[in-house]
Amino acid sequence: MNVEVVAIGSELLLGQIVDTNSSWIGQELAAAGLDSYHQTKVGDNAGRMKSVLELALSRSDAVICCGGLGPTHDDITREVIADIMGVELKLDKQLVTKIEEMFTSRGRVMSPTNLSQAMVPVGASIVSEQPGTAAGLICPVGGDKVIYAVPGVPYEMKEMITGTILSDLIARSGESAVIRSRTLRTWGMSESGLAELLADYIEGLDVSNADEAANKTGTATLAFNASGVEGLKVRITTKAADEAAAIAVLDTKEAELRAILGDLVFGVDGENMEVAIVSLLAEKGLTVAVAESVTGGYIAGRVCAVPGASEVFRGGVVAYNNQVKQSLLGVEDGPVVTEEAAVAMAYGVRDSLGADIGLASTGVAGPEEMEGRPVGTVCIAVASSDGAIATTLQLPGDRERIRQFSTISLLNLLRQVLRQAPVLEN
Amino acid sequence: MNVEVVAIGSELLLGQIVDTNSSWIGQELAAAGLDSYHQTKVGDNAGRMKSVLELALSRSDAVICCGGLGPTHDDITREVIADIMGVELKLDKQLVTKIEEMFTSRGRVMSPTNLSQAMVPVGASIVSEQPGTAAGLICPVGGDKVIYAVPGVPYEMKEMITGTILSDLIARSGESAVIRSRTLRTWGMSESGLAELLADYIEGLDVSNADEAANKTGTATLAFNASGVEGLKVRITTKAADEAAAIAVLDTKEAELRAILGDLVFGVDGENMEVAIVSLLAEKGLTVAVAESVTGGYIAGRVCAVPGASEVFRGGVVAYNNQVKQSLLGVEDGPVVTEEAAVAMAYGVRDSLGADIGLASTGVAGPEEMEGRPVGTVCIAVASSDGAIATTLQLPGDRERIRQFSTISLLNLLRQVLRQAPVLEN
Numbered sequence: 001m002n003v004e005v006v007a008i009g010s011e012l013l014l015g016q017i018v019d020t021n022s023s024w025i026g027q028e029l030a031a032a033g034l035d036s037y038h039q040t041k042v043g044d045n046a047g048r049m050k051s052v053l054e055l056a057l058s059r060s061d062a063v064i065c066c067g068g069l070g071p072t073h074d075d076i077t078r079e080v081i082a083d084i085m086g087v088e089l090k091l092d093k094q095l096v097t098k099i100e101e102m103f104t105s106r107g108r109v110m111s112p113t114n115l116s117q118a119m120v121p122v123g124a125s126i127v128s129e130q131p132g133t134a135a136g137l138i139c140p141v142g143g144d145k146v147i148y149a150v151p152g153v154p155y156e157m158k159e160m161i162t163g164t165i166l167s168d169l170i171a172r173s174g175e176s177a178v179i180r181s182r183t184l185r186t187w188g189m190s191e192s193g194l195a196e197l198l199a200d201y202i203e204g205l206d207v208s209n210a211d212e213a214a215n216k217t218g219t220a221t222l223a224f225n226a227s228g229v230e231g232l233k234v235r236i237t238t239k240a241a242d243e244a245a246a247i248a249v250l251d252t253k254e255a256e257l258r259a260i261l262g263d264l265v266f267g268v269d270g271e272n273m274e275v276a277i278v279s280l281l282a283e284k285g286l287t288v289a290v291a292e293s294v295t296g297g298y299i300a301g302r303v304c305a306v307p308g309a310s311e312v313f314r315g316g317v318v319a320y321n322n323q324v325k326q327s328l329l330g331v332e333d334g335p336v337v338t339e340e341a342a343v344a345m346a347y348g349v350r351d352s353l354g355a356d357i358g359l360a361s362t363g364v365a366g367p368e369e370m371e372g373r374p375v376g377t378v379c380i381a382v383a384s385s386d387g388a389i390a391t392t393l394q395l396p397g398d399r400e401r402i403r404q405f406s407t408i409s410l411l412n413l414l415r416q417v418l419r420q421a422p423v424l425e426n
Numbered sequence: 427m428n429v430e431v432v433a434i435g436s437e438l439l440l441g442q443i444v445d446t447n448s449s450w451i452g453q454e455l456a457a458a459g460l461d462s463y464h465q466t467k468v469g470d471n472a473g474r475m476k477s478v479l480e481l482a483l484s485r486s487d488a489v490i491c492c493g494g495l496g497p498t499h500d501d502i503t504r505e506v507i508a509d510i511m512g513v514e515l516k517l518d519k520q521l522v523t524k525i526e527e528m529f530t531s532r533g534r535v536m537s538p539t540n541l542s543q544a545m546v547p548v549g550a551s552i553v554s555e556q557p558g559t560a561a562g563l564i565c566p567v568g569g570d571k572v573i574y575a576v577p578g579v580p581y582e583m584k585e586m587i588t589g590t591i592l593s594d595l596i597a598r599s600g601e602s603a604v605i606r607s608r609t610l611r612t613w614g615m616s617e618s619g620l621a622e623l624l625a626d627y628i629e630g631l632d633v634s635n636a637d638e639a640a641n642k643t644g645t646a647t648l649a650f651n652a653s654g655v656e657g658l659k660v661r662i663t664t665k666a667a668d669e670a671a672a673i674a675v676l677d678t679k680e681a682e683l684r685a686i687l688g689d690l691v692f693g694v695d696g697e698n699m700e701v702a703i704v705s706l707l708a709e710k711g712l713t714v715a716v717a718e719s720v721t722g723g724y725i726a727g728r729v730c731a732v733p734g735a736s737e738v739f740r741g742g743v744v745a746y747n748n749q750v751k752q753s754l755l756g757v758e759d760g761p762v763v764t765e766e767a768a769v770a771m772a773y774g775v776r777d778s779l780g781a782d783i784g785l786a787s788t789g790v791a792g793p794e795e796m797e798g799r800p801v802g803t804v805c806i807a808v809a810s811s812d813g814a815i816a817t818t819l820q821l822p823g824d825r826e827r828i829r830q831f832s833t834i835s836l837l838n839l840l841r842q843v844l845r846q847a848p849v850l851e852n
Contacts, residue, residue, distance in 0.1 A: 013462050015453030016651065020444050022467070027441030036439050037474055041448070041465040048463055055481070181440070192497040192539040202499075224498055225437055226579065235442065290744075292723075296730025300723025300744040305826060307793050309722075309746070316744035317754075318716075318726040324741040324779050328754075353750055367733050394533055397557070399733060401581075 001173030002035045004060035006052055008067035008077055009152060010043035021066050021157055032166050033177040033239065044074040046083075053084055057145050062169060064161070067152030069134035071113045077149050081139050082121035084147070089119040092135075095126065099133050129163040136160040138168065146172070179239045180246040184257055185267040187231040187412045191224055194232055194264075198222065201260060217241075218249040229404040230272060234261070266415060273411045274302040274309075280418045281312035288414070289355035290316040291329055291345035293336065294363035294378055298407040314355040319345065325362075328352065335371045336362050339379045339390035346383035346390075358383045359414055361406050365399045376402055380410040382417050389417060427599035428461045430486035432478055434493035434503055435578060436469035447492050447583055458592050459605035459665065470500040472509075479510055483571050488595060490587070493578030495560035497539045503575050507565050508547035510573070515545040518561075521552065525559045555589040562586040564594065572598070605665045606672040610683055611693040613657040613838050617650055620658055620690075624648065627686060644675040655830040656698060660687075692841060699837045700728040700735075706844045707738035712782040714840070716742040717755055717775035719762065720789035720804055724833040740781040745771065751788075754778065761797045762788050765805045765816035772809035772816075784809045785840060787832050791825045802828055806836040808843050815843060 005022045012019045022039045029036045038060070042052045049068075056063045068077030082089045095118040103110040117133050120126065127136030127150070134151035141147055148165050150157045186194065202222055209219040218240030225233040236253045240246040258265055266276045281288060290299045300316040303309050317328050325331040329348030331341055342360045350358025363378030364370045376397070381390035391413065395405045431448045438445045448465045455462045464486070468478045475494075482489045494503030508515045521544040529536040543559050546552065553562030553576070560577035567573055574591050576583045612620065628648055635645040644666030651659040662679045666672040684691055693702045707714060716725045726742040729735050745751040748762055755774030757767055768786045776784025789804030790796045802823070807816035817839065821831045 012449070013452050013465060014456045015449035015451070016649070018444060018446050018449045023438070023441035023444045025441070026439050030440045037469055037471070038478070039439060039467040043463060045463070052464070181442070183442075190534070190537070192537040195498040195539055196537055223437065223500060224496075225442070226496065228579065228581075235437070237440075292726070295727075296735075297718075297723035297726025297728075297742065297744070300718070300746070301721075301727045302723075304722030304744070304746060304791075305829070307825060313746050315746040315750040315754075316723065318723070318730070318742035318744070320726070320730060320736060320739050320741040321779070327780075328741075328743075328778065352754065353747075354753075365730075394531070396528070396532060400731060403731070 001062070001169060001175060002037060002060045003029050003062045003064060003169060004056040005036060005039040006056055006063055006065045007039070007041045007152070008044065008049060008065065009041070010045075010074075012041045012067075013043050021152060021154060024154070024158065025064055025066070025161060028161060028166060029169075030179050030181070032170055033175060033179045034169055034173065044068060044076060046076055046080055049076065049080045050083060053080065053147065057084070057141055057147070061145060062172070063145075063147045064165065065147055065149045066157055069117065069136075069149060069151045071111075071117050071133070075116070078116075078119055078121065078137070081124075081137070081147055081149055085121050085123060085139055085141055087122040090122050091115070092118050092120045092126070095120065095135055098130065102133055127160045127164045129159045130156075131159050132156045136164070138165075177239050177241060178243055178246050179237060180243070180250060181235055181237045182250045182254060183225075183269050184234045184236070184254065184261065184265045185231055185269075185271065185273075186234060186261060186264040187266055187273065187408065188264050189232070191226050191232055194224060194234070194261075197260065198234075198257075201256070218245050220249055220253050229401070229408050231266070231408070263416065263419065266412065273408055273415070274306050277411055277415055277418075278303065278306040278309050278312055280415060282308070284418060286356040286418075287312050287314050288357045288359060289314040289349045289353035291325075291349035291358065291360040292316060292318050293320060293325065293345070293361055294365050295361040295403055295407045295410065296320055298403055299359065299361065299410060302407060302411070314353040317349050317352070337364055337371050337373045337377055337379060338362075339381065339392055342379040342381035343383060343388045343390050346381040346388060350383055356384060357414070357417075359410055361410050363393075363402070363406060365402045367399065378402065378406045378409075380406065380413055382410075382414050384417075389413070427488070427595060427601065428463060428486045429455050429488045429490060429595060430482040431462060431465040432482055432489055432491045433465070433467045433578070434470065434475060434491060435467070436471075436500075438467045438493075439469050447578060447580060450580070450584065451490055451492070451587060454587060454592060455595075457605060457607050457663070458596060459601065459603060460595055460599065470494060470502060472502055472506055475502070475506045476509060479506065479573065483510070483567055483573070487571060488598065489571075489573045490591065491573055491575045492583060495543065495562075495575060495577045497537075497543050497559070501542070504542075504545055504547065504563070507550070507563070507573055507575055511547050511549060511565055511567055513548040516548050517541065518544050518546045518552070521546065521561055524556065524561075528559055553586045553590045555585045556582075557585050558582045562590070564591075603665055603667065604669055604672050605663065606669070606676060607661055607663045608676045608680060609651075609695050610660045610662070610680065610687065610691050611657055611695075611697065611699075612660060612687060612690040613692055613699065613834065614690050615658065617658055620650060620660070623686065624660075624683075627682070644671050646675055646679050655827070655834050657692070657834070689842070689845065692838065699834055699841070700732050703837055703841055703844075704729065704732040704735050704738055706841065708734070710844065712844075713738050713740050714783045714785060715740040715775045715779035715781035717751075717771035717784065717786040718742060718744050719746060719751065719771070719787055720791050721787040721829055721833045721836065722746055724829055725785065725787065725836060728833060728837070740779040743775050743778070763790055763797050763799045763803055763805060764788075765807065765818055768805040768807035769809060769814045769816050772807040772814060776809055782810060783840070783843075785836055787836050789819075789828070789832060791828045793825065804828065804832045804835075806832065806839055808836075808840050810843075815839070
């Protein structure tokens, strides 16, 4: 079963609204084991809408058409679908009553303009969920295909998709397979490096997919997704007979991948670097404080975004000015873009804020070089009662990217220290 | 000139990433006066990519194809475009050198996998901007059409579109009218409030557009764009005979709007709140330091993002833990979510970091209430040698939105103090 999504609205093409509806529908279709190969945005123009919908019908079994069901003159989805079905629009009296009641219950009077929302193509049926004045429509086309028309208002659309349309699609498909994904989040290797590291494994998957598809225990595929300063994501997707079989495949593949990727993996699905850090610190009963120069508040900002951070995060000093590095952190006079300065800052903030571990960043975010060191030179350090570790990075990109990469690099250094060093425990 | 956008990537169809690239490109095309009638998402499948691109070429003058230029096996945009052009892919030696240098400058060695990124369809040219290892390609098809291939990584894509592709498109279009926009950025009023405030003005524009279109001095339209914690943007767009005429219209309309909106306007175009703050401080020769509890590094993080911030920003203390508020900022024992505590923090950080002005935030970001005050209660303060001003906010939303709204609210309070109070000057 192959389902296509068409989003209607000139405001989408103009970028005034980002089309998050199609993305959400795509997720729901995948989770229901339904294929979706195309998603198209088209403006409020009858001719182009008709062409796009007809093309979609020609290459897909079903089309979900989202938007253009409002009461104004540019809402023409109903007319275009009736045209494609080769039928007339007819006023649905029950729908008129329903819309009138909605207005009455809000203490308002229905405007005659809203009557257009009660026009339904002959032969179409109405989706039972209807949170707003726009009715969802199930429109059969040519015997074996179907267009679902849903409003563009996200919560109205979602209620109709989850309430009626997904089950209607699954019933039509006669299939029972489910598709599930899991994402391993990594930091520390380039996309191409990761691809090489996993080349044999991916080849093996291709072979076993051919087998397993036969015995229905579930196929698995891998995809990489570069997410900038959030690292590289490795997504495992499986198609299996049911939920339990899918989870079993994901568990196996995750274990196999972790055996290859080792410490590169810092989290799963929504677990970002700062969530990983906060839970590692909590697990070990350790607290942290941070001295930030080049990252200027970004590390504190990210760590504090995690609910429960207050248990493990003491606070920080943004030592943007060199005098502040000296007065608040006890760093000695001298060059500040050095590993020595980073270590001194890390110890300084650890002591003055009374934390178990101190972190520090110092470097050159640009636009100009500093102390003869080029833009992108960044020194980071982690210090505890067991000693300190520091490293120098040479980062690409503009000011913002240098600060962001410094932030995640320092958090990752802390993660490595926490994972590898039981000596750091209290 | 009709330009179509095709976004490549199965992760887009599966909704794992929302396709914001197409929306951004749509905005840029509209601002450049180029039409865009279709935007399509398609997965990493050669056959379907080819069909979608061929269809796009058949109905549009130019196609911007976004994504699939990485080094891995599922990055097949180069192959598909070569197929459509009816040519071979050829290794571009200059590109190999360029990519190798990128790796070397980061202290890494290029993997052989990355060689695929140096493969270019014969007859295609390379976009001069190339912030990453993926090169942008300009691929002529059949004499009068063109496909632009750009990476899916947003900042790489944006650099190529604004640097090369928009001008290339405008040159191809042969149009002479120019479309220019200017955005006034506001903080402090709701979208409906702003719409009411400007209702008469917008009506007046409609009338004068009808006139001026006739005498070609340039038309002007307004659009509102709610940007969450970045405030509300009022975008003026004009279509005029040439650059000078367009700028003249924008200047006039900006002056008229500022007369109505007054102090609500904090910046123009890319000038966000922190840029406005840094330039106001620099103008007055004042320095600032910040004590952050509920905002936990966000204020420092935003201010430090501005090049030149080091001239006016001394640094900050992230006093997440109450003991830190006392030891580093000299706040007395007692409740911390109060205006008194915010003022004490602001004075504390001002004194200990030696700044002219101290800022402070303290509040309840959740998930739980604190000191009997509900989630969303935030106290902010600005202190100087002339005294202090503090206020209590009751903010909606989740932890992240509360922290973000606190951040911009405090920056805006500082802006108001700086604009209204010459007494604060040195």
